[in-house]
Amino acid sequence: MSLKRLTPGPRMSQAVCIGNVAFLAGQVPDDLAADITEQTRQVLGKLDKVVEELGATKADIASVQVWLSDMADFQGMNAVWDEWVSRDAPPARATGGVALARPGMRVEMIAVVALPDES
Amino acid sequence: MSLKRLTPGPRMSQAVCIGNVAFLAGQVPDDLAADITEQTRQVLGKLDKVVEELGATKADIASVQVWLSDMADFQGMNAVWDEWVSRDAPPARATGGVALARPGMRVEMIAVVALPDES
Amino acid sequence: MSLKRLTPGPRMSQAVCIGNVAFLAGQVPDDLAADITEQTRQVLGKLDKVVEELGATKADIASVQVWLSDMADFQGMNAVWDEWVSRDAPPARATGGVALARPGMRVEMIAVVALPDES
Numbered sequence: 001m002s003l004k005r006l007t008p009g010p011r012m013s014q015a016v017c018i019g020n021v022a023f024l025a026g027q028v029p030d031d032l033a034a035d036i037t038e039q040t041r042q043v044l045g046k047l048d049k050v051v052e053e054l055g056a057t058k059a060d061i062a063s064v065q066v067w068l069s070d071m072a073d074f075q076g077m078n079a080v081w082d083e084w085v086s087r088d089a090p091p092a093r094a095t096g097g098v099a100l101a102r103p104g105m106r107v108e109m110i111a112v113v114a115l116p117d118e119s
Numbered sequence: 120m121s122l123k124r125l126t127p128g129p130r131m132s133q134a135v136c137i138g139n140v141a142f143l144a145g146q147v148p149d150d151l152a153a154d155i156t157e158q159t160r161q162v163l164g165k166l167d168k169v170v171e172e173l174g175a176t177k178a179d180i181a182s183v184q185v186w187l188s189d190m191a192d193f194q195g196m197n198a199v200w201d202e203w204v205s206r207d208a209p210p211a212r213a214t215g216g217v218a219l220a221r222p223g224m225r226v227e228m229i230a231v232v233a234l235p236d237e238s
Numbered sequence: 239m240s241l242k243r244l245t246p247g248p249r250m251s252q253a254v255c256i257g258n259v260a261f262l263a264g265q266v267p268d269d270l271a272a273d274i275t276e277q278t279r280q281v282l283g284k285l286d287k288v289v290e291e292l293g294a295t296k297a298d299i300a301s302v303q304v305w306l307s308d309m310a311d312f313q314g315m316n317a318v319w320d321e322w323v324s325r326d327a328p329p330a331r332a333t334g335g336v337a338l339a340r341p342g343m344r345v346e347m348i349a350v351v352a353l354p355d356e357s
Contacts, residue, residue: 097218099335216337
């Protein structure tokens, strides 16, 4: 089977689809000097963009793992999440404190998304 | 595509299904003063309940990520897990030490479950 | 539904398949005295073996979570990963710092793999 890939690079793809299920790479913020509010906005913005490139919508996000480098940022992340999330179609979610790849990186999100049509 | 959701709330759903694959929210204990034995029982009890609400059984659990706030609890968690798990149909599993959302929370589990019929 | 399982043991299976999607157990190194280079090779070797036992190939790996006990090993893990990964068919990936199950264990990987034919 040839899997559909979004933005394959030399190390990883931004998303890989098995049938109508897309597994996304960890989405990370660009500005590592920003606070949790801004970093969460950047990560959710990137997630929205990948979802759109997959031809899906926010309501198609099935699950998200949220990794925070410091669980003291839990409420700050949630405040942005709660504004962003679809009230009609919220994903399953789990949040844990995990060391992240670069200094200053405060949040990373890993999502599974449903595609509109199986291919 | 409209995804099936179990117990959607303002922040997340307890489970979201893509076809016959259900992605569950992180299951957490209620009693944060309890030891790892009791907290593991509570988490597995909640997992059993969500699985039942999905119309599935313990043998339909495909994978579980186990997050422990202190890896010193690994053996304590395993003792309860080993009593609970289906010997005929054990899930894939990975266990890691992750900071959890609330003080006193010692264990969280994230599962993927097969549904009886695709819908 | 009866799920296909690879190497079921008393505690977990090495992989559990829902249709044509296989969820793998965390793959860990054997030699806990080895450095990150050798441990990463061992983990990727085990991943290759499970993938082969599933009847799949490296290009069928959809996503990998990489857990490192010390994010200082990020570059060392990446050096081995970059030699290993399929340039034509890279998986989605996320890497985080997570405490691992045994002292000396530096890397664990959790993968989702597409099977050639649904069964």
